[in-house]
Amino acid sequence: MSLLEIRGLRKCFGSVVAADDITFAVEPGEALGIIGPNGAGKTTLFNLIAGGLFPDSGTIHLDGRDITTARPHERCIAGVARSYQIPRPFETLTVFENLLVAAVYGRRKSEADAAQACGEILDQVGLMRRANVLAGSLTLLERKRLEMARALATSPRLLLLDEIAGGLTESECGALVDTIKALHDSGVTIVWIEHIVHALTAAVGRLIVLNFGRKIAEGNPDAVMSSADVRHIYIGIEA
Amino acid sequence: MAKHSKSLAGTGQYRIVTGTPVSLVAAGGTLILVAVLTALPFFAGRDLLENMIFVFYMLALAQCWNLLAGYAGLVSVGQQAFVGLGGYLLFALTIIAGIDPLVAILLAGAISALFALPTALIVFRLRGAYFAIGTWVVAEVYRLSFAQFRQLGGGTGTSLGPDITNAVFGIDWVKSLLDVRTPAARDVISYWAALALAVGTLLLVYLILRSRRGLALGAIRDSEEAAASVGVNNARVKLVVYIIVAAVTGMIGALIYLQKARISPDAAFSVLDWTAYVIFIVVIGGIGTIEGPILGTLIFYLLQNYLASYGPVYLILLGALAILVMLFAPKGLWGYVSQRYGVELLPIRRRLVWKKDP
Numbered sequence: 039m040s041l042l043e044i045r046g047l048r049k050c051f052g053s054v055v056a057a058d059d060i061t062f063a064v065e066p067g068e069a070l071g072i073i074g075p076n077g078a079g080k081t082t083l084f085n086l087i088a089g090g091l092f093p094d095s096g097t098i099h100l101d102g103r104d105i106t107t108a109r110p111h112e113r114c115i116a117g118v119a120r121s122y123q124i125p126r127p128f129e130t131l132t133v134f135e136n137l138l139v140a141a142v143y144g145r146r147k148s149e150a151d152a153a154q155a156c157g158e159i160l161d162q163v164g165l166m167r168r169a170n171v172l173a174g175s176l177t178l179l180e181r182k183r184l185e186m187a188r189a190l191a192t193s194p195r196l197l198l199l200d201e202i203a204g205g206l207t208e209s210e211c212g213a214l215v216d217t218i219k220a221l222h223d224s225g226v227t228i229v230w231i232e233h234i235v236h237a238l239t240a241a242v243g244r245l246i247v248l249n250f251g252r253k254i255a256e257g258n259p260d261a262v263m264s265s266a267d268v269r270h271i272y273i274g275i276e277a
Numbered sequence: 278m279a280k281h282s283k284s285l286a287g288t289g290q291y292r293i294v295t296g297t298p299v300s301l302v303a304a305g306g307t308l309i310l311v312a313v314l315t316a317l318p319f320f321a322g323r324d325l326l327e328n329m330i331f332v333f334y335m336l337a338l339a340q341c342w343n344l345l346a347g348y349a350g351l352v353s354v355g356q357q358a359f360v361g362l363g364g365y366l367l368f369a370l371t372i373i374a375g376i377d378p379l380v381a382i383l384l385a386g387a388i389s390a391l392f393a394l395p396t397a398l399i400v401f402r403l404r405g406a407y408f409a410i411g412t413w414v415v416a417e418v419y420r421l422s423f424a425q426f427r428q429l430g431g432g433t434g435t436s437l438g439p440d441i442t443n444a445v446f447g448i449d450w451v452k453s454l455l456d457v458r459t460p461a462a463r464d465v466i467s468y469w470a471a472l473a474l475a476v477g478t479l480l481l482v483y484l485i486l487r488s489r490r491g492l493a494l495g496a497i498r499d500s501e502e503a504a505a506s507v508g509v510n511n512a513r514v515k516l517v518v519y520i521i522v523a524a525v526t527g528m529i530g531a532l533i534y535l536q537k538a539r540i541s542p543d544a545a546f547s548v549l550d551w552t553a554y555v556i557f558i559v560v561i562g563g564i565g566t567i568e569g570p571i572l573g574t575l576i577f578y579l580l581q582n583y584l585a586s587y588g589p590v591y592l593i594l595l596g597a598l599a600i601l602v603m604l605f606a607p608k609g610l611w612g613y614v615s616q617r618y619g620v621e622l623l624p625i626r627r628r629l630v631w632k633k634d635p
């Protein structure tokens with residue numbers, strides 16, 4: 039059974055169709071990449087999967103269970119975690135406390151039990167030095183890392199990453215790819231939205247391309263990137 | 278990204294530490310202060326006791342509103358609904374049901390919580406400004422409803438007879454202990470009850486913030502959407518907070534009107550006395566902190582004490598001060614101080630530390 043199964047998903051904002059009859063599935067243990075120009079509906083798709091938005095029509099199943107109308111916190115407890123493209127840290131909590139909330143509520147652990155896991159995640163994403171400072175004082179780069187760390191603290195089965203590599207240097211980007219690969223190897227299923235195509239293709243086994251709310255291509259990253267439709271959209275974006 | 282640097286440090290564990298040297302000193306200071314305040318009736322006059330009762334219930338109301346608005350994001354301007362409800366319940370329970378006033382205070386809290394549930398079902402459907410207006414409208418409904426009760430004096434209100442106020446639990450004991458007459462003994466009992474309520478409210482808010490629910494409240498305060506995305510059931514956390522606050526506010530209302538011994542719908546459900554002043558206290562002191570409302574209450578008390586005789590000018594001054602603080606110290610005076618000097622008196626923070634195995 040697929041871990042995530044999306045059928046005929048549609049979402050309109052007034053006259054803008056942000057998701058237009060989108061259908062795809064994510065298998066357990068897979069790493070899937072999503073690309074598409076700005077405004078293609080990528081973030082909207084994550085909002086629909088994580089429950090921040092409800093679709094006009096279509097269904098979402100997690101592990102065979104219909105979660106189309108489940109509320110966001112229920113989806114988190116069911117195993118869906120996300121990062122926000124524009125980071126939304128809990129600014130008046132410390133970095134560690136940001137993870138602690140996620141571990142205590144998303145994973146239903148006691149605070150004392152959660153501390154060890156949170157510490158290891160902070161170490162893994164390179165935020166240990168900043169563990170006890172207020173999240174509001176982080177730089178944009180650190181905020182992006184915190185987004186990922188906080189999502190991980192819920193110990194998700196499905197991790198949705200929305201443009202976390204933007205603004206990274208080449209070596210930082212490489213380290214991020216390593217981290218994501220390690221997560222993937224540890225069994226987390228990942229869906230990653232990213233503009234930096236070479237980073238994405240290094241980490242994912244399959245690619246979906248969105249444009250104007252529609253899925254226009256899907257398959258092996260190299261094959262997808264060399265298809266005529268996709269090349270047409272991506273001319274100039276990634277030289 | 279960093280590899281497991283801690284592995285170089287040998288084996289060990291991550292642990293959570295709360296508390297700082299400052300907070301230890303603060304805790305000690307608080308204990309001493311509470312002891313002194315408890316003993317105050319032994320050497321203070323009635324005027325001071327009456328002033329302190331006012332400070333205690335404003336402090337308790339401010340802590341309640343702060344928990345509601347500053348943490349749970351529920352900006353209610355209708356908390357007078359529960360002050361008035363508690364007051365009227367005290368009168369109904371003592372006059373009609375013949376229950377001891379101190380017991381009636383506790384019952385008023387429990388019944389207020391019961392009223393809060395259906396009230397929440399209505400106002401929780403509203404968001405933002407509409408929620409605020411909705412709470413006010415509900416408070417007006419409460420006021421108009423209680424004005425209908427003939428037995429409690431209808432629109433003009435009623436008084437508690439001396440047969441009730443003088444028969445309050447423990448009054449004979451206080452009279453012989455302090456060698457005072459009945460009215461003074463009554464004030465002493467009100468004073469201790471108010472002190473217990475204020476300290477109890479502080480402790481309750483502190484314990485809530487220290488519990489896992491406190492973590493969720495901090496998250497909700499900063500971003501409701503992100504809180505939900507990490508598994509926090511925002512609606513439930515808010516409902517629990519709303520009901521707890523209603524219970525405590527009802528008890529405070531009961532106590533206020535036990536001490537006043539006279540109630541009327543207009544006074545008991547006054548938005549100025551029980552909500553506007555309270556918001557002022559929290560805003561100038563510092564919303565979203567426990568320390569802020571304490572500081573705010575002290576400032577409000579001093580202003581009230583020295584300026585209230587100027588009438589309208591006093592209200593204009595309060596308004597001007599609130600605006601100044603909002604402009605120049607949006608997190609209130611305590612927020613300004615704690616940000617600038619990095620102090621926190623109450624150990625709410627959880628810090629992560631690495632403890633090496635011995």
Ligand SMILES: Nc1ncnc2c1ncn2[C@@H]1O[C@H](COP(=O)(O)OP(=O)(O)O)[C@@H](O)[C@H]1O
Nearest residue numbers: 051054056074075076077078079080081082083
């Ligand atoms: N909450 C919203 N309200 C109205 N329009 C929205 C909202 N969210 C997204 N949109 C619109 O939907 C389209 C897709 O946006 P988005 O999903 O953010 O794209 P992407 O993440 O691919 O850049 C855009 O035209 C955007 O303006």
Ligand SMILES: [Mg+2]
Nearest residue numbers: 080081082123
């Ligand atoms: Mg986006």
